[in-house]
Amino acid sequence: MEFRRSLHKGVSVPRTLPTPTPETRHFWEGCKQGELLLQRCRGCRQAYFPPRPFCPRCAGRDIEVFAASGQATLYSYVINFRPRPDMGTEPHSIAVVQLAEGPRMMTNVVNCPQTPEALQLDMELQILFQQESEDIALPLFEPARS
């Protein structure tokens, strides 16, 4: 099995990847299956991220996991001109996206020029999953196809 190791050209070291914990394993398993799994409180209906086995708003333990739509808008970002060695040599976005379901998350916006002109705040985005290792697929975002 072959994995795409990186976003960018000129990468010589493997990408720094997360180590799932018991509280987050379902999320990373979901990414591997191509689903962005969020959690929601059955009591107050609040959707939240990052994963934890209780609601951060009301502390209720009665929560459910659901698949998010993968639709988001661009909330804010920087274009990092000093990329880490595992991120290649080209400037790349480090973004926070607003998910349609409410929570926000950090990600990279890919498949578009990494420029202020191409990366406009509030632009519509859609998710993709980039397989990085046998265990980890990272949830990334790209401009939505209208």
Added chain:
Amino acid sequence: MKRNTVAVVGAAETTKLGVIPDVSALGLHADAALNALADTQLKPSDIDGIAAAAESPVTLAAYLGITPHWIDNTNVGGCSFMLHVRHAAAAIEAGHCTTVLITHGESGRSGVGRPAYPFSAASLPGQFEVPYGVAGPFSNFTVPVLRYMKERGVTEEDLALVAVIQREWAAMNPRATLKTPITVDDVLNSEMIAWPFRKLMCCLRTDGGGALILTSAERARDFPNRPVYVMGTGEGVGAPMVSMMEDFATFAGFRIAGAQAFAEADIGHADVDHLMVYDAFAHLPFYGLEDLGFCRPGEAKHFIRERNTAPGGKLPMNTNGGGLAYMHSGMYGMYAMQESIRQMRGTAPAQVPDARISVCQGVGGMFAAAGTVIFTNEQ
């Protein structure tokens, strides 16, 4: 706590600031502590409380020959020292100790004896931020700013102006690392680091340290220097990761900590003569001015453009040159307080005439924690 019941009687920085390749982080702690002891003419045996952030107070107590009855190792990033002042004031008032030493030393540039920074791939940032290329504060502390700029109508030129004005202050300070005047164009033409941040909008990386000694206001008059009273304090937190910050245009930690400190000091904004806002990057003063209530949301840009924070302005800010021009070893809060205390003692290189009240605002992590201390030289 009650205002003005505890005072700073000793304050000093390391003998040298800047590039200090021949002293370890622990050595910088000790150099600053010895300078602060000399400032008070106290001996280590006179100290019965000790606080530090990145280094263990147990290590420091043994290293310096101190037997503490009270320690504080609160470490929430660069504002930890503001929290130490707050906690020390409460401990002195409660009678847990009488004389507290707060020290900081950091080999931020040379990396000599720098404590390891443990960062697990299983931590929340390790799972939900680091995989996307976070390479240090310049690449994630900066992430909120485009949202702030869009919502508040702030331009790149406004960010650049912060750096220009702080260089004006630094030009008056012999110990500042960068003293050469710069223009907005210089800033906007400097190397791109993380759009929209250019190099001159980012803090320095230097070596240094600082230390404070606090005791009760009753004892404070027995020391060589003019006492600087702790008038009000506050602490607060936001989110542990910048991506979880509730609203990218305002920092809850600043609002929470600032409101406590102003209430405790029982002052209004018009009473403030001098302001320090921790400036790891040029956007932080905008958040500080608005979240502390000096400006309404969206007005900080006008306030800065009208030179209110510049030399001769009505609210002199970051008068040592700040993290952008004075020094920044990684945890800058200690140096911000040192400048507040110099201003209250009347010994600052760029002294604000007749300054009586100084507000010192710290940030920790990437908009994760905040500490506010309001100092005054009048009891």
